[in-house]
Amino acid sequence: MAQLSREQFIAAIAPAVILVRQEGSPLFPSVRIAQSILETGGVIHAWNNLGGIKVGTGPANDYWQGEAVVRGTWEYVDNRSVEARAAFRAYKSIYHFYKDQDIFLSAARYAGVRQAGTPERQAQALQTSGYATDPEYANKLIALIRQYNLKRFDDQGKPQPLPSKLKGASLVPVIQQGQVLAPGYLRDGVTWIPARRIGEALGATIGWTGSKVTVNGKELETVLSESTGYVKVRDLAEVLGIGVTWDNEAKAVMLG
Structure with a gap:
């Protein structure tokens, strides 16, 4: 490197x-x-x-x-x-x-x-x-x-409180090319991620309609909590054409 x-x-x-x-x-x-x-x-x-x-x-x-x-x-x-x-x-x-x-x-x-x-x-x-x-x-x-x-x-x-709209979620790393981009929040088998922080790190254009996050212009299902829009990691990855795998042993999201 x-x-x-x-x-x-x-x-x-x-x-x-x-x-x-x-x-x-x-x-x-x-x-x-x-x-x-x-x-x-x-x-x-x-x-x-x-x-x-x-x-x-x-x-x-x-x-x-x-x-x-x-x-x-x-x-x-x-x-x-x-x-x-x-x-x-x-x-x-x-x-x-x-x-x-x-x-x-x-x-x-x-x-x-x-x-x-x-x-x-x-x-x-x-x-x-x-x-x-x-x-x-x-x-x-x-x-x-x-x-x-x-x-x-x-x-x-120091431990941080979970987003109020994602209570009960588990903290999981979202990883690309060996590095953690940001924590995600795993709830009911779905990982929600901070759209702007991770999306922009991946080169996406992130927008806001007033109720939903847009990624490169496409609206995605959104959870809004404490002024941060969270989207499903697989939804964001699909828009960007990036593969997603789940490391079940480490409990981590791996972006291809």
Whole structure:
């Protein structure tokens, strides 16, 4: 993938980071974004592994089905940086990666990470628990948090109320090309999405008749809640000629 500016990289991963936090992730968004910058150098590769998680001996799960890539890496041995090759997990999206990482961090050795009350303490806990071999890992994370003002995302990761007209819905990610565009709301087998936010991200022209959303001029069935028009994801995708699949294990909408 082409090199992104640092702010482009942050903007690309932030929706997934915020969503998994809202779903109960133990990692502060500021720490997770800093970690993704540090681990990748600001590049989102096709295998969507933003945290250096190796294949290891863990079983497949709802978010990782056993796919892997072999890549060069650096390890710290006796305080020396040593070049090596390793098999890393590969994922359908960065959302899948973050959810698998949360499973990884549920191990007893990472109790300090889960219990940390501040981003700084969590960064230190990641190092002391052995997540990375770099002796400066915590300091590097903290420096990135400060440099890019990443704590601005921590409040956004707090649970948000559902749209009042979509009560009883479940929050689900809407994913295209490995990235979360926005959360959708699954109710009675139908996923409703914020039309303007997702439609414009997909290059559509979004309008409003006074009662219904239009996508490239076509009226769609609409739920209006808190001044936002929600449409069915399959209706919007049909207008744009985009395929839609449902990842039942991860409970995610995948746009082709």
